[in-house]
Amino acid sequence: MRDLRRWLLSLSGLAAFVAVWALAVALSSTHVVPSPWRVARGLAELAVTGALFKHTIASLFRVTWGYLLGVLLGVPAGLLLGWSGRAARTFDPFIQLFRPISPLAWIPIAILWFGVGDPPAVFIIFLGSFFPITVASMNAVANVNATHINVARNFGLSSYQLVRRVLLPAVTPDLVVGMRLTLGIAWLVVVAAEMIAVNSGLGFLIIDSRNAGNRYDLVIAGMVMVGLVGLGLDVVMRRVERFDGLRWSYGAANTADAAEGARP
Amino acid sequence: MNDSRRTLLAVLVWVASITGLHLWLNVDWSAVMNDRLPPARRRLNVAYISVTCHLACPVTDYISRHTPAGNLFIPRMFQGFPEIKEALIANEMQAGFIVAPMAIALVAQGVPIKIVYLGHRYGSAVVVRRNGPIHSVADLRGRTIAVPSRFSDERLIVFRALATVGLRGSDVHMVEMAPPDVASALAVGAIDAFSMGEPYPSQAEMGGFGRVLFNAREYWPDFMSCVLVVRQDVIDQRPEAVQALVDGIARSGAWLEGGRPHREYAAEFVGRYYFHQPVGLLRWALTKPLDRVMYSPLSPRREDFDMVRDLMMQTGVLERRIAFEEYTDTRFAEHSDGYNAWRFDPGDSVAH
Numbered sequence: 080m081r082d083l084r085r086w087l088l089s090l091s092g093l094a095a096f097v098a099v100w101a102l103a104v105a106l107s108s109t110h111v112v113p114s115p116w117r118v119a120r121g122l123a124e125l126a127v128t129g130a131l132f133k134h135t136i137a138s139l140f141r142v143t144w145g146y147l148l149g150v151l152l153g154v155p156a157g158l159l160l161g162w163s164g165r166a167a168r169t170f171d172p173f174i175q176l177f178r179p180i181s182p183l184a185w186i187p188i189a190i191l192w193f194g195v196g197d198p199p200a201v202f203i204i205f206l207g208s209f210f211p212i213t214v215a216s217m218n219a220v221a222n223v224n225a226t227h228i229n230v231a232r233n234f235g236l237s238s239y240q241l242v243r244r245v246l247l248p249a250v251t252p253d254l255v256v257g258m259r260l261t262l263g264i265a266w267l268v269v270v271a272a273e274m275i276a277v278n279s280g281l282g283f284l285i286i287d288s289r290n291a292g293n294r295y296d297l298v299i300a301g302m303v304m305v306g307l308v309g310l311g312l313d314v315v316m317r318r319v320e321r322f323d324g325l326r327w328s329y330g331a332a333n334t335a336d337a338a339e340g341a342r343p
Numbered sequence: 344m345n346d347s348r349r350t351l352l353a354v355l356v357w358v359a360s361i362t363g364l365h366l367w368l369n370v371d372w373s374a375v376m377n378d379r380l381p382p383a384r385r386r387l388n389v390a391y392i393s394v395t396c397h398l399a400c401p402v403t404d405y406i407s408r409h410t411p412a413g414n415l416f417i418p419r420m421f422q423g424f425p426e427i428k429e430a431l432i433a434n435e436m437q438a439g440f441i442v443a444p445m446a447i448a449l450v451a452q453g454v455p456i457k458i459v460y461l462g463h464r465y466g467s468a469v470v471v472r473r474n475g476p477i478h479s480v481a482d483l484r485g486r487t488i489a490v491p492s493r494f495s496d497e498r499l500i501v502f503r504a505l506a507t508v509g510l511r512g513s514d515v516h517m518v519e520m521a522p523p524d525v526a527s528a529l530a531v532g533a534i535d536a537f538s539m540g541e542p543y544p545s546q547a548e549m550g551g552f553g554r555v556l557f558n559a560r561e562y563w564p565d566f567m568s569c570v571l572v573v574r575q576d577v578i579d580q581r582p583e584a585v586q587a588l589v590d591g592i593a594r595s596g597a598w599l600e601g602g603r604p605h606r607e608y609a610a611e612f613v614g615r616y617y618f619h620q621p622v623g624l625l626r627w628a629l630t631k632p633l634d635r636v637m638y639s640p641l642s643p644r645r646e647d648f649d650m651v652r653d654l655m656m657q658t659g660v661l662e663r664r665i666a667f668e669e670y671t672d673t674r675f676a677e678h679s680d681g682y683n684a685w686r687f688d689p690g691d692s693v694a695h
Contacts, residue, residue: 109531110530110550111527111530111531133368133369136361136364136365136368136369137365137369139361139365140362140364140365140369143357143358143362144358144362147358187425187429190426190429190430190433190435191432194433194435195419195421195430195435274422275421275422275423275426276421276422276426276430278369278371278420279368279369286422286523287619289523289524290393290422290523290618291618291619291620292526292542292546292621292624294621319350322350323346
């Protein structure tokens with residue numbers, strides 16, 4: 080019953096937004112901004128022609144590979160930098176210099192290096208994922224309780240055993256949170272990366288609809304789809320966070336959940 | 344099975360299925376296979392954007408696909424000129440349609456390309472709000488005008504028109520804006536006017552909120568904006584492929600000048616299969632009137648380009664007086680002069 084009420088409350092916010100939008104369009108009698116109804120018809124049109132499915136697959140493909148490469152390289156790099164003071168002193172300036180550069184600033188270079196099509200878009204998403212996950216991994220190592228490390232050393236664990244049996248389990252919950260946030264960034268970046276040099280994907284769908292004259296219904300339909308897929312990805316990652324093996328360090332998260340449940 | 348193994352398995356299944364679906368649904372395998380052919384047998388990749396100045400590119404592709412020999416090149420739609428420029432530099436595209444001043448500026452900066460043909464003549468206009476206060480060029484003083492690029496003939500035409508009433512570029516506020524955005528920007532009053540190629544003036548007219556203040560040809564006889572450029576290494580190593588490309592564009596230009604049925608047919612297949620624009624919009628741009636944009640004659644002429652170069656220097660986007668021969672190669676255009684239009688009417692299944 081409480082769940083149903085929570086759902087209804089969430090939906091009422093969304094419904095109010097749609098109602099205000101519809102009213103604003105009707106009152107302004109604009110011929111540029113489409114009504115929610117026109118956007119829904121646009122979504123249906125894209126779904127019927129198969130364009131929505133095709134473009135969503137393209138975006139998910141690029142995010143999957145860019146993000147996966149970012150995680151596969153960023154996590155070990157971050158763990159190494161967090162663990163070794165010497166490595167951190169050597170490479171931290173590089174990380175801190177490149178981290179604030181928006182991945183989108185790399186677009187011209189990406190085209191020069193990788194040409195057109197999937198590779199430049201995957202590269203841009205990789206950059207968008209690599210730096211956040213590297214920093215999250217460094218921080219995860221920094222947050223490990225030093226007592227755990229010292230106790231492990233006193234028990235005579237080798238370096239390999241220390242990493243395998245103490246460090247990795249200790250950092251995994253923080254890493255998963257970092258991976259969830261990084262996936263959100265990767266999804267933000269893919270839409271912008273697809274606005275150049277590719278002929279598929281939700282970003283392309285938005286810009287292609289923009290080129291198609293007064294079809295802003297399709298532009299907003301593309302935006303709605305971006306939002307829905309982004310929401311879906313976040314839900315999946317939150318589920319992963321709740322796996323038994325990852326919950327142990329979530330005292331704060333559990334408290335937050337409890338507080339959420341206790342709200343009237 | 345524990346959580347880690349289940350997660351790993353789910354990730355592997357996800358990666359395999361999303362990759363398979365993408366390769367099946369979105370990859371143009373003919374282009375991929377073409378890139379793997381020996382260079383001598385490879386078809387050229389030709390870049391264009393969805394403006395009528397580049398219409399001859401998709402028209403040539405569509406018609407040549409209906410010939411027994413098949414398509415002449417691989418067309419590739421881009422979203423803007425900067426990306427085309429980078430793809431040309433990276434040799435991802437061997438040829439492309441770009442604005443003439445950008446081509447001249449690139450050559451001046453050492454990029455190895457040459458202009459071999461024009462994309463069109465006319466087809467650009469300055470548009471103002473239909474019920475707005477601008478009724479003459481003099482009324483543009485102090486107004487905000489959108490242009491597609493600082494390296495565009497649409498910008499230069501504004502300078503030319505302003506000069507006729509004693510105004511200078513600094514008397515107006517010029518902003519660079521992506522062509523698809525200008526019609527809605529004009530509709531909501533974000534800009535006072537725009538200078539663009541078709542079909543965006545038509546879009547503003549059809550929408551009922553825009554009015555053509557002047558067509559480019561009124562201040563620039565034989566106005567041309569976009570040109571076909573080819574990389575120098577391709578010109579040197581594969582002149583026959585460049586000649587086939589130019590011949591195809593020339594035949595399409597002549598075909599498009601074959602009367603209203605051809606224009607309407609082009610609006611239909613280009614709108615539907617290439618530009619993804621409403622057929623009605625392209626039909627308006629190509630037929631109201633028929634000479635609103637023209638596709639013949641398209642040979643590069645020295646006097647046209649000298650004027651573009653001089654205007655570029657006057658308006659501060661070109662530093663040196665680059666010679667016509669440095670950035671054009673006219674031999675392909677000269678060879679294609681005698682070509683006739685494609686024989687291809689609406690409903691025909693084979694073209695010749």
